[in-house]
Amino acid sequence: MSFKYPxxxxxxxxxxxxxxxxxxxxxxGDQVKSGDVLFEVMTDKIDMEVEAPADGVIESLVANPGDVxxxxxxxxxxLTETEVMAFDFGDDNEPVxxxxxxxxxxxxxxxxxxxxxxxxxxxxxVKAVPKARVEAANRGIDLRTVHPTGPDRTITMQDVxxxxxxxxxxxxxxxxxxxxxKGIEMTxxxxxxxxxxxVSANFDHAQFIAAWAKVLRGRPDLAAxxxxxxxxxxxxKYGSALPVFRDPDQSSIADLxxxxxxxxDAAKNGKVPVAMLSGATTTVFDLTTYSMSxxxxxxxxxxxxxxxxxxxxxxxxxxSLTIDLNFCDFYDxxxxxxxxxxSL
Amino acid sequence: MSDRMLTMAEAVREAMSIAFxxxxxxxxxxxxxxxxxxxxxxSGDMYxxxxxxxxxxxxxxxxxxxxxxxxxxxxxxxPIVEIQFSDFTAQAMDQIANQAxxxxxxxxxxxxxxxxxxxxxxxxxxxxxxxxxxxxxxxxSVPGLKVVVPSxxxxxxxxxxxxxxxxxxxxxxxxxxxxKIPGRDPVPExxxxxxxxxxxxxxxxxxxxxxxxxxxxxxxxxxxxKLAAEGISIxxxxxxxxxxLDMGPVFESVEKTGRLMVxxxxxxxxxxxxxxxxxxxxxxxxGSLIAPIKRLAGMNIPIPYAPQLEKAAVPQIEDIEAAARExxxxxx
Numbered sequence: 217m218s219f220k221y222p223x224x225x226x227x228x229x230x231x232x233x234x235x236x237x238x239x240x241x242x243x244x245g246d247q248v249k250s251g252d253v254l255f256e257v258m259t260d261k262i263d264m265e266v267e268a269p270a271d272g273v274i275e276s277l278v279a280n281p282g283d284v285x286x287x288x289x290x291x292x293x294x295l296t297e298t299e300v301m302a303f304d305f306g307d308d309n310e311p312v313x314x315x316x317x318x319x320x321x322x323x324x325x326x327x328x329x330x331x332x333x334x335x336x337x338x339x340x341x342v343k344a345v346p347k348a349r350v351e352a353a354n355r356g357i358d359l360r361t362v363h364p365t366g367p368d369r370t371i372t373m374q375d376v377x378x379x380x381x382x383x384x385x386x387x388x389x390x391x392x393x394x395x396x397x398k399g400i401e402m403t404x405x406x407x408x409x410x411x412x413x414x415v416s417a418n419f420d421h422a423q424f425i426a427a428w429a430k431v432l433r434g435r436p437d438l439a440a441x442x443x444x445x446x447x448x449x450x451x452x453k454y455g456s457a458l459p460v461f462r463d464p465d466q467s468s469i470a471d472l473x474x475x476x477x478x479x480x481d482a483a484k485n486g487k488v489p490v491a492m493l494s495g496a497t498t499t500v501f502d503l504t505t506y507s508m509s510x511x512x513x514x515x516x517x518x519x520x521x522x523x524x525x526x527x528x529x530x531x532x533x534x535x536s537l538t539i540d541l542n543f544c545d546f547y548d549x550x551x552x553x554x555x556x557x558x559s560l
Numbered sequence: 561m562s563d564r565m566l567t568m569a570e571a572v573r574e575a576m577s578i579a580f581x582x583x584x585x586x587x588x589x590x591x592x593x594x595x596x597x598x599x600x601x602x603s604g605d606m607y608x609x610x611x612x613x614x615x616x617x618x619x620x621x622x623x624x625x626x627x628x629x630x631x632x633x634x635x636x637x638x639p640i641v642e643i644q645f646s647d648f649t650a651q652a653m654d655q656i657a658n659q660a661x662x663x664x665x666x667x668x669x670x671x672x673x674x675x676x677x678x679x680x681x682x683x684x685x686x687x688x689x690x691x692x693x694x695x696x697x698x699x700x701s702v703p704g705l706k707v708v709v710p711s712x713x714x715x716x717x718x719x720x721x722x723x724x725x726x727x728x729x730x731x732x733x734x735x736x737x738x739x740k741i742p743g744r745d746p747v748p749e750x751x752x753x754x755x756x757x758x759x760x761x762x763x764x765x766x767x768x769x770x771x772x773x774x775x776x777x778x779x780x781x782x783x784x785x786k787l788a789a790e791g792i793s794i795x796x797x798x799x800x801x802x803x804x805l806d807m808g809p810v811f812e813s814v815e816k817t818g819r820l821m822v823x824x825x826x827x828x829x830x831x832x833x834x835x836x837x838x839x840x841x842x843x844x845x846x847g848s849l850i851a852p853i854k855r856l857a858g859m860n861i862p863i864p865y866a867p868q869l870e871k872a873a874v875p876q877i878e879d880i881e882a883a884a885r886e887x888x889x890x891x892x
Contacts, residue, residue: 345891346849347818367890373818373850374892 222290272296571713590642661704694826711777718754765793851891
């Protein structure tokens, strides 16, 4: 059985709300393998290639090159056999599952929504105070279902605050939640777990990246891709850059150290080679520069793990690992962290 | 801190006297401002203190008075004109709207008209339709004029000093009923200015924002104090300068209270206070409103002579109180 899977505009930075589709690397009917580049997108910070999350066939192209697409909105639809990656859009009786996308998509009936924006319900024929409309739109309340108690049958804030959600909307929101849980999106409600351990070993970025890649190499069951791509977050005056080191455990540590050093310099000057900006399968964030011990666990789209290096003392660091429980068992986190610390 | 409680007439006289002392080019002209001391006694003894060269009694000819002041201002003087009743500015409107307001712009900025035109306005004195108007929108709709409407003696003093400093023509509208009553706040000694174009938050509350002008600030304040005892808390904002208008504090307050009421004495139709509503309605603060905007203003009629009708024609304390209570009670 094949599943329809919408490949959506990814969220690539905290401030990103839309991205521009530059071009497609595929056409309808193309067979693609996991990791193949599907299309390129441009944001205010970087250009990025978006890869196929699984093997499959391109079913339809939803957006057009040049379109500005909201994050979470589909760019193309794939057919895939890979159940774990897929949305099931097979049931035509479920309105949310419709993949008929027209551009521009109407706000109320956006068909394939991975990140669920609150449904904006425009109630033109009911009387309501301005803030009640704002509040209703934010909470997904259909004002037509709210009983007005204000003068001239106008809906007041009190009415909206006491309103029950429309059952149809509750159903739609729950359907959205179900979709999200199955998707691989940073914006979804992720089931994740974090593990932390103190490390007194001394290591630089290259050694850490190599060690972490080696640990991951030992767990092919966790890999969604054939390669291992370790993204290292580097802060610069241009914003965060995330250069990706591909299969760093397979080059010599001296070569890797030279590459990490030159890439870090380049990133600080805003000049990361485009080829190094895609293909991440895990992310490393070094917080010791800021003398911080840990940060809110964060998993990037299509990544199952991320690691932070935190500061504890001059001789001790804190390594924290976050895993996506959709893809790992809970104890996997402990095993992975244990293996990582051991190899440091 | 000074604790001097002055009337607005005394505060305005003090501001003029300070300006007279600071700058030799400041002088006062108008009908009966000299020996008589002004129609409402505002200039008082200034004729005797500064002499006939600086406090000029003029003929009954408003167009000529303002024309002379514009000419003097262009020649480097800083005239203060007093027009006995703001209703009479109609006689002088060509000099005000077409000359004073425009000359700076018509001459490519080469010349200034640093003139202040002070004039009493408002109803409540039994002086009937031709001596009781609020003509704020006449002036506020003429670009090139600044328009000040003080609501209390302390503001009147600081604002008038700033108006005399200003290189542009300033219309200074004083409510007659405020001349004889002391303000709530003491009037500071010295020559501190209050900048034009800065609204004043008179009191702060969380349930309702009232924007009022002139004497309506005082009436609204009484209402706010009374309703505070009932648990209705009111923010009161006095724009003080209606042109240029400082809306910032209004936006800020409405975002907190969600309710706006505006109060002016002049007729509702095309009144100045409608500008406050229009700017709020077009701003991003609009989405904060939890109630329709309430406007209290004068009726669209000439001010009647009969005292009961005169009172009924403009908002009174009871009207403001009832409206404030209703908007807070009905819109939650």
